[in-house]
Amino acid sequence: MRTLDPQSLTQHVDRLYRAAWALCGSREDAEDLVQETFARVLARPRVLSGEHELYYLMRVLRNTFLTSRRTASRRPVTVAALDDVVAADPRPLGQPERALEMQEVYATIAALPEDRRLALVAVDVLGLSYREAARALRVREATITTRLFRARKEVARLLVAELAPEPPQIPVARREETRANGVLPSRETS
Amino acid sequence: MTELPPHTESELIELVRSSEVRAPDSLHRQVGTLLASRRRRRLALHPPVLAAMTAAVVVVAALAVFLSGSGSHTLNMHLAAAPTLRAATRSAPPESSTNHAELTAAVDGVKFPYWEDRFGWRSTGMRSDQIAGRAITTVFYADASGRRIGYAIIAGHPAPQISGGAVFWRGGVPYRLLSEDGASVVSWLRDGYLCVISGRAVSGATLLRLASWSDHHASAS
Numbered sequence: 001m002r003t004l005d006p007q008s009l010t011q012h013v014d015r016l017y018r019a020a021w022a023l024c025g026s027r028e029d030a031e032d033l034v035q036e037t038f039a040r041v042l043a044r045p046r047v048l049s050g051e052h053e054l055y056y057l058m059r060v061l062r063n064t065f066l067t068s069r070r071t072a073s074r075r076p077v078t079v080a081a082l083d084d085v086v087a088a089d090p091r092p093l094g095q096p097e098r099a100l101e102m103q104e105v106y107a108t109i110a111a112l113p114e115d116r117r118l119a120l121v122a123v124d125v126l127g128l129s130y131r132e133a134a135r136a137l138r139v140r141e142a143t144i145t146t147r148l149f150r151a152r153k154e155v156a157r158l159l160v161a162e163l164a165p166e167p168p169q170i171p172v173a174r175r176e177e178t179r180a181n182g183v184l185p186s187r188e189t190s
Numbered sequence: 191m192t193e194l195p196p197h198t199e200s201e202l203i204e205l206v207r208s209s210e211v212r213a214p215d216s217l218h219r220q221v222g223t224l225l226a227s228r229r230r231r232r233l234a235l236h237p238p239v240l241a242a243m244t245a246a247v248v249v250v251a252a253l254a255v256f257l258s259g260s261g262s263h264t265l266n267m268h269l270a271a272a273p274t275l276r277a278a279t280r281s282a283p284p285e286s287s288t289n290h291a292e293l294t295a296a297v298d299g300v301k302f303p304y305w306e307d308r309f310g311w312r313s314t315g316m317r318s319d320q321i322a323g324r325a326i327t328t329v330f331y332a333d334a335s336g337r338r339i340g341y342a343i344i345a346g347h348p349a350p351q352i353s354g355g356a357v358f359w360r361g362g363v364p365y366r367l368l369s370e371d372g373a374s375v376v377s378w379l380r381d382g383y384l385c386v387i388s389g390r391a392v393s394g395a396t397l398l399r400l401a402s403w404s405d406h407h408a409s410a411s
Contacts, residue, residue, distance in 0.1 A: 006225055006228055007225065009221070009225075010218075010221060010222070010225070013213050013217060013218055013221050014210075014211070014212050014213045016213075017211070017212075017213035017214075017217060018209055018211050021211070027214075028276075031213070031214060031216070031217050032276065032277045032279060034213065034217060034221075035217065035220050035221070035224075035279045035317075036277075036279045038220075038221050038224050039224055039279050039280055042224050042225065042227075042228045068277070101205070102205075102209050102211055105202070105205060105206060105209075109206075120206075124203055124206045124207055125206055125207075125209075127207065152199040152202055152203060153199055155202055156198060156199045156201070156202045159202065
């Protein structure tokens with residue numbers, strides 16, 4: 001048992017932001033989500049029972065994300081953020097091409113079903129072990145393995161379909177139609 | 191784009207794991223503010239330390255103001271109104287126990303109003319932002335039908351100069367009303383501090399009435 005050192009959390013801001021971006025699909029929402037996550041964590045002293053700080057942050061991030069989703073669904077008026085409030089800089093160390101690529105990757109991850117998205121974010125984006133991810137998401141380790149397998153496969157497939165220069169891009173609506181006709185591989189079922 | 195997207199799952203994993211996308215500086219600052227706020231709460235138990243730190247902060251702030259000039263030209267209405275349309279990140283401030291027209295939250299002593307009993311707008315949350323070098327504190331209110339209002343007070347003297355919009359006078363104070371991103375926005379000065387209030391599905395007249403409520407809140411400047 002040890003008390004969480006708040007100062008140590010600053011080293012996780014970037015990684016948590018990437019995780020939030022992949023969860024929300026939007027930089028602005030990701031920023032809000034990370035802020036709220038830190039606000040919750042810092043609201044009072046936290047005691048960790050031996051686990052890694054990132055594992056704990058993932059738990060709080062997940063809970064905050066799910067709570068905000070529920071709150072938003074109950075809210076009758078959708079409040080959108082102005083798109084240029086804070087000029088978020090998506091460039092990873094000055095590599096604009098890579099930034100564009102990551103933007104597509106995060107957007108694709110964000111389009112996954114929630115359970116697969118959370119599994120992929122926990123393991124691949126945050127870097128948790130399968131065991132930590134399973135505990136953070138309150139599921140069995142085998143479930144994480146399955147969800148992760150499907151999530152990776154789905155994201156890779158969608159990225160190939162949407163980003164590769166060959167074959168030509170097919171609009172989403174058209175792709176669904178085409179898939180139904182059996183031209184593209186069918187979507188994984190959960 | 192010069193690189194091809196990942197074609198296999200292993201390429202995807204490698205790409206995601208090697209990503210070095212940095213969080214925006216504003217987010218790093220917000221986290222820093224949260225940490226500082228937590229430290230202040232703990233230091234509140236040690237008045238001498240707190241007094242020394244406060245003095246240091248005052249000196250640094252004075253130097254910052256001196257070195258940076260007014261900076262008032264950098265914040266426009268669009269930026270000032272933006273936080274009022276974003277999501278709350280902290281819990282709602284309670285009603286002041288000494289003044290039932292105010293909440294406990296304030297910016298440099300300028301308190302946010304308490305509207306629940308009189309107008310049915312209850313405070314629902316808060317957020318803090320740093321935009322164009324200005325600290326902006328926003329309190330959010332909601333009414334029974336779920337409509338939401340954001341009320342921001344921008345810290346720092348002199349207050350940023352805001353132009354544009356239609357000017358309405360209430361009690362000798364000019365209020366600027368305009369539409370921003372589908373929301374009505376009203377700005378005015380309270381005790382020399384720029385205030386901005388906005389809401390979607392809320393009329394400009396309602397915002398003007400709320401903004402100009404209570405004589406001691408508004409002041410000509």
